Amino acid sequence: MSSPLIVLFRSDLRLADHPALAMAARSGRPVIPVFVFDTGNRHAMPGAAGRWWLHHSLQNLSAALERLGSRLILRRGNASRILPDLIRETGAGGVLASQSHEPRQRAVERLAASRGAALKLYAGNHLFEPGSVVTGAGGPYRIFTPFHKACLAAEPPARPIAAPDRLATPAAWPVSETLEAWGLRALDPDRAGGLGQTWQPGETGATARLETFLDSAAAAYDGARDMPARDGTSMLSPHLHFGEISARQVWDAAIHHPDAGSGGMAAFLRQLVWRDFACHLMHHFPDITHRPLRPEFEAFPWDHDESALRAWQRGTTGYPIVDAAMRQLWRTGWMHNRTRMVAASFLVKDLRLDWRLGAQWFLETLVDADAASNSCGWQWVAGCGTDAAPYFRVFNPALQARKFDPEGRYVRRWIPELAEVPNQYVAAPWTMTPGCREAMGLRLGQSYPNRIVDHAEARKRALAAFGRMTGQ
Structure with missing residues (x-):
């Protein structure tokens, strides 16, 4: 049997429109899906609400992989050390992952590569990859409006790709930690109840949220989005943040919807580009989280x-x-x-x-x-x-x-x-x-x-x- 491939899930907790997973599936080689709860940088750890969401999202992803006859391997610790250890443990021929533009993730990638963990990265979490849209002088855009115009004039986002219908499995699975042992759901009862009543984390919940918004609220988005008492926004932001749905999936569904020509849909798509702009700024100015740009x-x-x-x-x-x-x-x-x-x-x-x-x-x-x-x-x-x-x-x-x-x-x-x-x-x-x-x-x-x-x-x-x- 050929050596397996590790697919490292990060902020892309989905099966559909996941280029790294799709490439691993098409290779025919055994696939080991892995999520590492990275404790290497305590300042970048998700907050209590994010940890609650992560628990439920990983639970959803694990169940989806099991339906393909696969499983999700969970490890906790410093990702730059865990990846080389997993390669040695499994005999993996490489690690495939979605490209990340968070400074801490890029640091992990560099350190892992320096220790022999061969990483192959795939675009897929953004409409326009950070660094791909630049000014005429070749520098970064610093103002949103010209950035938005440049994006609309660029090659449109690629169509999303389907989820694999099967994954080849390794002869032996590596040991996995349990999700419950991580204690991610620890919240005050009133908070946990409020989150549970409001959200359905996971790829299924993300798809349902998108369909509901497009069919019931998108056409009026440009006016309704400023009225907090109305259900006028998509509320897709956490699903996008955890990658339970890709920006390309949202964009593609929006532009092919019957209301695609409405002012509301145009305003909504502009917000998707704003999300890319924020990542574009952090790509060029990684200190943006703690230092003023002015x-x-x-x-x-x-x-x-x-x-x-x-x-x-x-x-x-x-x-x-x-x-x-x-x-x-x-x-x-x-x-x-x-x-x-x-x-x-x-x-x-x-x-x-x-x-x-x-x-x-x-x-x-x-x-x-x-x-x-x-x-x-x-x-x-x-x-x-x-x-x-x-x-x-x-x-x-x-x-x-x-x-x-x-x-x-x-x-x-x-x-x-x-x-x-x-x-x-x-x-x-x-x-x-x-x-x-x-x-x-x-x-x-x-x-x-x-x-x-x-x-x-x-x-x-x-x-x-x-x-x-x-x-x-």
């Missing part, structure tokens, strides 16, 4: 207020739209995109806390905690990225609530304390008269918190700090 922001005078940070994390700032967003995040591991911007702006502008604190909290609590997209989003809001909103663009949380949640349905869903507050006050309950609050049973500072800052004053302080940094 270097002058290294000297920004951030405040240090632990109590304010805790209030933001717990959804007790006294600003309903912010608190609703943070409670949704804690309960479901996800937050609507509009409220992500509002909550992030509140942290870095109203509270003047370092954007990296917010980025780290999102990495801990989001099920779609993608390092590139998360960092780019926070730098955009903080005004320190290359494609940034100006720092002086400060979201007013009450105005944002009135505009995008005019009936208060989103706020009331996550803050039941405000259930009886009239629509005209639910965005800013402090504007009610004491008598009206008493009639509604609302006691600010007791049943619902007082505002921890005054937005108008906080905005002045933020702009003054920005002026000091720039010398204006």
Whole structure:
């Protein structure tokens, strides 16, 4: 029997449109599917919500492989050491994997290769591979709009490929650890219940989510995506992050859908390209996760207020739209995109806390905690990225609530304390008269918190700090 091939699964926990797996299957050689829970870099470990999702996604992948007569081998440890050990243990003739552009994964690849682990990498996790779309001068795009135009003018993404219908198996399987032993599902009961009610991790869940979105919400996406009380977004981000569905599959299904010509579908496809843009930036600027892309922001005078940070994390700032967003995040591991911007702006502008604190909290609590997209989003809001909103663009949380949640349905869903507050006050309950609050049973500072800052004053302080940094 010819030597087996190891297929290393990483952020591509699926069978369909998996070029590395397809190539291994076509070779006719025995295939050993492997997932390594990489503990080599503790700073890059997934947060609690991500670990919960990973458990269920690996469970789904393992079952899918078993239906092909195969199995998933699980190992935990430093991937750069485990891969050479597995090659020696199995006599594998090589390792096939999807190309990764996360700095830690690229470091693992280099170290593994230096130790004799022959890696063959395949594109497949992006529409346009990072580094493949460059300016006329050959450099990286730093602004999204010209990047988007260049992508649309480039060769279109390849059609997705089918999942293999069988995998040849080795004469002997290597030892596998058990998923349960990893303890990935450890969450507070209220969080685990919220995640379980909201999500169906795995390739099957990803496909169902895509079909539901395309058939029911995609055509109206351009308007509905800003309204957090509506089911107007795809909620595909965690499925894409874990690679349970590929961006090419999503793109292909969208452009061949009956609503492909709608403005909503065009807006949705633009968001898929934005995901590529974030990875493109991290490919060229690997420090994006912890250093501002605009270097002058290294000297920004951030405040240090632990109590304010805790209030933001717990959804007790006294600003309903912010608190609703943070409670949704804690309960479901996800937050609507509009409220992500509002909550992030509140942290870095109203509270003047370092954007990296917010980025780290999102990495801990989001099920779609993608390092590139998360960092780019926070730098955009903080005004320190290359494609940034100006720092002086400060979201007013009450105005944002009135505009995008005019009936208060989103706020009331996550803050039941405000259930009886009239629509005209639910965005800013402090504007009610004491008598009206008493009639509604609302006691600010007791049943619902007082505002921890005054937005108008906080905005002045933020702009003054920005002026000091720039010398204006």
